[in-house]
Amino acid sequence: MVLKIFYPQCCNLANSGLLIGSWIQGHNSAVVLAVVHYPFIPGQVKRYIQQVSTASGVKLSVLGSWSLPSEAEKGVENFLRDLRTIFPQDRWLQISRKMGQTGFNCSILDRSQGTILFVHYDQRNVMLSQLHPIQTEELDPSDSELRQVFQIVSLSQPLFLLDRYDDGPLKSTHWQSGGQEASIIVELLKMASVPLCLTISCLLHLLPLNFLCSKLSTCVQLSYRSDHLRALSSPKTAVGHSEFMRKANVLVSILVDMALGFLLMYWLYSDNHISMLANALVPAADHVAKELEELLQWLMGAPAGLKMNRALDEVLGRFFLYHIHLWISYIHLMSPFVETILWYGGLSAGLGLSFALALLSDMVALLTFHIYCFYVYGARLYCLKIYGLSSLWRLFRGKKWNVLRQRVDSCSYDLDQLFIGTLLFTILLFLFPTTALYYLVFTLLRLLVVVLQGILHLTVDLINSLPLFAVALRLTRFYRLAEGVKFSVLCDEPDTPLHLLMEINPLSCASVIKTYRTPTYSCYPKDSWTNLVKKLFVGELIYPWKHKTIKTD
Amino acid sequence: MGQRGRAVLQSNASQQESSGTSQDALKHNRKHNICMVSDFFYPNMGGVESHIYLLSQCLIEKGHKVVIVTHSYGKRKGVRYLTNGLKVYYLPLQVMYNQSTVTTCFHSLPLLRCVLVRERITVVHAHSSFSALAHDSLFHAKTMGLNTVFTDHSLFGFADISSVLTNKLLTITLCDTNHIVCVSYTSKENTVLRAALNPEIVSVIPNAVESTDFTPDPSQRRDDRITIVVISRLVYRKGIDLLGGIIPELCLKHPDLNFLIGGEGPKRLVLEEVREKYQLHDRVRLLGALEHKDVRNVLVQGHIFLNTSLTEAFCMAIVEGASCGLQVVSTCVGGIPEVLPEDLITLCEPNVRSLCAGLEKVIARQRSGAVPTPASIHARVKNLYTWRNVAERTEKVYDRVVGEEVLPLHMRIQRLRSHCGPVAGSIFAFVAVLDFLFLLLLQWLVPDQIMDLAVDASGPFGMWNQESGIKKRTSSQKS
């Protein structure tokens, strides 16, 4: 059997003393956490270990002895062996360094003999890092070995509080923080944040957000943000790594969002850009309407050389033209107020860039309402015809749709039924191309608007869900988010056991984003592409990224 | 590892011993590396699939090495091993229609070449004329200079456009093939006519039935009623429309008649409608798709087995039915009359009236008790068709084929042009040349010696045999 000893790098040059650490349950391995130097009083060491064990929840014990070459005197050998009787253990490790050798020597004082493997680790990095995929913080013997090492090291933080310069009865070597000068400011901030959080949550409880309709993306964004704020402002501290990361991500994304929003506001209000926009908007809407009118005129003639059913074509064309007429008059009615609306709308950027974008999306939806109407009329007509044609085609072949069994049955029709059916079928078939053309043109227009809105939604979604804090953490403190570890051979001398160096393998940026993405309302199209095309073909209505509940009969 | 090494040595020694006895014995004991190619294989279910599987198992038992090449089925891609080290290559080729792959004559060459080279194949055995992969492999194997065998499992017409096209394709691919195997004499006649072949290179090896799987069990029958069992895919070719005509007529006449129908397919609707129209829900049971192991349990519940096929090269189902001790009534089409002795089967014309008359006759006989016992029928059918017999006969075909020389390219082109008519012959001669050039290109890109030879699973040096041998040896040591 191979005995694995996880040894902290900071104790490589420590003075001789006792090794304090923990045996890993279920595996043949030990984690060394600190070295307590000579001289010491055994009773105090025992008491100290007891204290730290209860504080950290890790079963700490004295693993063995550690000796540097300088103290290699005669009689030391016996002394080291005698130490074992003071601290009774199943296995007693005697680790020593020799002059002129980089590797350590180790002997185990117990029945089983086997090879030894030293794994050196950086105590600070291992203590601070979080192994992915995230699991519970509890120590679980069935866990994998490395996970247990990470947990033991991170849980035994109380052990590292003993400072080198403390004037206590025990001296020990382990990782020590560089200092905590900034901690006062942090504490003050923490103190201040509690009342702030309380006020924000009170305010949020007052806000009646629930009844706001979910159709407007601004409202959706508003309720979404308020959810975020509610989560942030809960006075309880975050429990566990993932909740902490979630809160931090949300906070950073709100801050970044607001900063971008203020930039936008600065640009909007600085140079009278608002009135410029307002002046451009009305002519643009006019222009679109005019183009549409031309398109309709074209459709009413012989579009692309196609010969349409004249009467139906006229009826449809007139209907749509009247609609456009209504629309233009509506726009003109609105034109004096556009600037004011824009000015107040621009203020929303103060809440964040995402709000401004959501508002823009809503405005696009409102301004292209006529296109939506056309599309719905076209689609309904087209859908009706498709259904009529398909059921009459079944009649043609002597079949019918059995509603109860959801299948096509054969059926014998009367002569009258067949005659009427065939007549209707012919009429529908000949009128079909006209409707189909109108449907095609307006669907294309609708798709354009949907794509534009989709892009806006995606941007808002990106701002909402991008885990900026996690990415920053990955870039600056790569060891905090660990995907795993990597090993390299540290030294391989013939007489000494093998020494490996364990380093943190940081999480790749892609998986950082994947794990820490804030869950959002699913703004992505629920349909697959084939499904979308099918829907378009049959003439069912398509909506931009709306989450529709599936009808269940 | 040491044990394995020893096993190799031993098997070599035993080989040398056997070769030492006589030169003649060597010729008969010659072991082949066989590659079975077909689009149809497990997990698809049907006659061709089980034929390939069982034939391969028997050949492996006889010491040959067998690999199977088919296209991928859903997630089943790559290389798999079945019982006794039967290696199956599921190649990722696009499926076009009815589980048959798309053929462009070329795109399957790289993978097929890889399989043929790394497995050191000596005989390529293609199955079913519906399989595009089989045709491709015959063509490519000839380009690579291998001997080929083709088994035809189905009958074709000559009249409609699809069979005209398939027949032309068959003419072209079969004109190079060394030997063709048909499942019945009718099928042989049909194939010889369709592909304009020399009848001497066509042999008849019927299908077989694992008769131990189909044993009679009269206790499962209901004695107060008469049950007619139909087991087939519910498609047009199997005459389901005829069945739809028979059911109401007979059910009205005989109130104690039941139908038990196993199988799935597009024509299920016909049967469902008949059942609803005549209110026969309690008497006509549709079981849906059956697994192979369940077939016997359905068969033994009936008294009469009915087969209404419109075309059939060799009907395995009626043998299975007879093996379970049922009275068989069938349409007299294709190779069916050859399959069973006359007193075990009642043959009818493929129309509703004739089938009804035949069934009436059998029902009357069943009522009067003038039918042989199921056990006696089983005893007669048991030894008619066995897979061992099929494997032995196929082995003889392989022995004959391996000795033949493969035509070089120019001879092949000449033969194509003389055999298949001026237009199609020239086109396919051109295709053959292109195929050859493509092969040269592939050989330049990845030379044969770069390819790793596959570790044999079955055959004379098969790892699986040796391991089982080791197991046997250790167990004998223990005892």
Place this chain on the structure above:
Amino acid sequence: MEGESFTDINGTPIFLDCQSHSTFCREFTVTSPKVPVTKVIVFTCSIWLLAYAVFLFTEDTVVLTSAILITLVSMMLYVHLVKVEQETLFIIGSLGVQMSSSYASGRETTTFIELNKIKDIVINEAIYMHQIIYYLCVLLKDPSDPDAVSSVVPLFQSSKPRLNCLMKVYRSCQEILSKCP
């Protein structure tokens, strides 16, 4: 230990280096040859000549600029993301298996799999492009069912050595794995 040269599945020579650090710890390094200079030159020259031909017709210098940029960017991406120069399998008995691959640009990716997640290391067959190849892979245990294999991690994915090389690595891996239960 000394290195040995083998070929990969396309016939290009590769170099296998086995280092035994201890009885239970071995390192296998497969080194692929560097990108040949001729290939780079041919690639750049062909793109630039093409761009120059287009330039002669259009007389627009944007074509030339973009051609240069495209070659530079694509070469950088190739060196950084595609071309693997060295693949290492580091097997430590009783601890686990570490796979790392270093790219031509110096980027290195490492994955470590703990021993208690590993079911076995085997040689498998697969269809790759238009070939059927052997590859070495690590079988991972299914946590819910210890007898089942949940997934397969292929080793030496970019160098793709031939069977004789894989056999050598496989044998010594099995030697180590058989020692640690």
